[in-house]
Amino acid sequence: MKAMILNSICNLRENKKPLELVNLPVPIPGDKEILVKVSVCGVCHTELDEIEGRTPPPRLPVVLGHEVVGRVERCGSKTSKLKIGDRVGIAWIYSTCGNCKFCLDGNENLCINFKATGRDVNGGYAEYITVLEDFAFKIPDVFSDSEAAPLLCAGAVGYRSLLLTGIKDGQNLGLTGFGASGHLVIKMVIFKYPNSKVFVFARSEQERNFAKELGAVWTGDTEDTSPEKLDCIIDTTPVWKPIVEALKNLERGGRLVINAIRKEVIDKEYLLKLDYPAHLWHEKEIKSVANVERRDVSEFLKLAAEIPIKPEVQEFSLKEANKALLELKERKIRGAKVLRIS
Secondary structure: OEEEEEOOOOOOOOOOOOEEEEEOOOOOOOOOEEEEEEEEEEEOHHHHHHHOOOOOOOOOOEEOOOOEEEEEEEEOOOOOOOOOOOEEEEOOEEEOOOOOHHHHOOOHHHOOOOEEEOOOEOOOOEOEEEEEHHHOEEOOOOOOHHHHHHHHOHHHHHHHHHHHHOOOOOOOEEEEOOOHHHHHHHHHHHHHOOOOOEEEEOOOHHHHHHHHHOOOOEEEOOOOOOOOOEEEEEEOOOEOHHHHHHHOOEEEEEEEEEOOOOOEOOOHHHHHOOOHHHHHOOOOEEEEOOOOOHHHHHHHHHHHHHOOOOOOEEEEEHHHHHHHHHHHHOOOOOOEEEEEOO
């Protein structure tokens, strides 16, 4: 099968083609696994973090990609829920142990032995992938393959982030950064919290205009002051500066949720600019998002079908994966990027 693999960690500014197109054996599913023929795979900012070494080290060489949509081609001997031909999605959560205290307490996203698709095991930048049947998700019929792909990560982690804000209808929400996840969150908010207003902070005028098209009441640059205080804010940016700037716009008792695995340290001076009275006093909170649970993916897919949320996508071929990643690095974003595999 054809696959794009990452052989080594590198800087995308220096190596603009970090992935190599190769032929690999088609994987064989275990007893409790399914073999999926991949149709599409979304391109996520986390892949940039993997390539440039900001995540926990990936297994190398590795096939990236964790927004996978395809059809079941073969079932293991001990599977029972899915059948050949079913359309399924595979998300960042590839497997968990089920036995540690976090799994037993219903927090499988924090599992000590959490395995991530496209980091700890081969992902969806390939023609085939295997996964445990219990970690595959049926895709609602309302979505095309390309529309479904970004829902599996950008949508699911955006859904988890929104839950973690604790927002109530009528409260103000801020979004710092407006990429694949942000443009799905705003659609969720408009549906679930019709009396809430969304304020968007983004460097790109194109992203700000896109946010207004989708219903933002106000948009501004990262350093701007919002016209109203914000009860909660979700940060999806890759750097520190927007966090510090966002805190000044947070209402007393408000919560900032950081939706990122790692931050790039290209603005190190901002690490030292956190001023307690200006940014944190009055019981403001900062909370991070770590991975997703299967429940997040399942609940979000159901919600997305009900709304329905139709992501804006740009398609690339498998061999154009490096181009898609570089555009993501250069913030050439409108909606989500998806690789067409077959």
